[in-house]
Amino acid sequence: RKPCPLCPEEKFRACYSPKLHRHLQNLHWKVSVEFEGYRMCICHLSCLPVKPNLVGGQALSKMGAHYHCIICSATIVRRTDMIGHINRHVNKGETESRFITVRAPKSSYEVVKESATDVQVLPNHSTPQKTDSYFNPKMKLNRQLIFCALAVLAGERKPIECLDAFGATGIMGLQWAKHLRSSVKVTINDCNENSVTMIKENCHLNKMKVKLNIREEGNDETVGNREENSDTIEVTKMDANVVMHLRSFDFIHLDPYGSSVNYLDSAFRNVRNLGIVSLTSTDISSLYAKAQHVAFRHYGCNIVRTEYYKELAARTVIAAVTRAAARCNKGIEVLLAVALEHFVLVVVRVLRGPSPADDSAKKVRYLIHCQWCEERVFQKEGNMVE
16 A cells, blocks of 8 residues: 555545556646656645635635646646746746756757857856856956956966856856966866856866866865866865865955855955955845845945945945955955946955055045935044044
8 A cells, every 4th residue: 555645644545556546647647737857746735725714713724736846946826827837937048947956968058158268058047046057148347357457467476376266157267267378377166066067068168177176074085187287277166265265366256146245254364465356246236225234234334325326335345345354454455346237346456464454444434425415525533522
């Protein structure tokens, strides 16, 4: 006797295989939805309770039959709604489940070319929540500005060790290695296994050699030749904070999904003197004063919507960078600050020593802003009485 894997015992008791097969065939499989080889059968479990109805002063609660989307795990009641829900996923290019660790076949990859660099991406590469190979074509200007900052540093000293802490597809690190060649030693890091695999494939696609360095709990693995040349890229699979704590770099770029304040302390701890740290902040809702409570939680600033809100967002990020650098006895020199529609980019040069740290920290001031006339002035040093 075998129970039904989808129905509770009080609804369908355990029975022999022929009866169970008829039960599954009639009740589950005929009303199922099939997508990409996976069958979404109707569910009778208690994960979707029907709202209780008051009958005679008593609340009668029952369980309703429903479906679970294999892509986003959404709960859908009707089969027709489930089919429409799946079709919307297909139209958006979302054809891989986030909850099944099966990589898509290579035939589903797309090859994108940018600045003489080819990378493979998945069809849903534009949605960071749904894919491991996030690639945004709108961030091309951001990548070009960061490359210019790295090229200037490469002209000052050679070779420089640079880190792309959140590689995703690895396109930024590939552009560094492909155009600057022997001037840089590129390290691309990502904590996601599928992203690391895609970074390696993109390195081979651009005829670059790969030195793999994976460090996990209880597992240290290094694969590759010790003899490195200009065509070798080191790929690491670690948390970004861990890789920045373990090694020193001349150039560090941070581009996490959202705010980068969680990685500033690690970035400034081991960055070399006169090195460069660049960070891209995409938490636009908080920096542009749409979610003021989030800005106060992340940056410790009370932001209001003003006519100069983009400049205010850039100054807010610079203030957070200054505080993080000062905690490590380092000062900063702002090289570039850009606030556009999709991101805020800040590039700073690191100056070691307590004196530069004090000089930079003194430049962080409160801004007094009048919401009537839009006048503003920085608060002077000292207390209010002075």
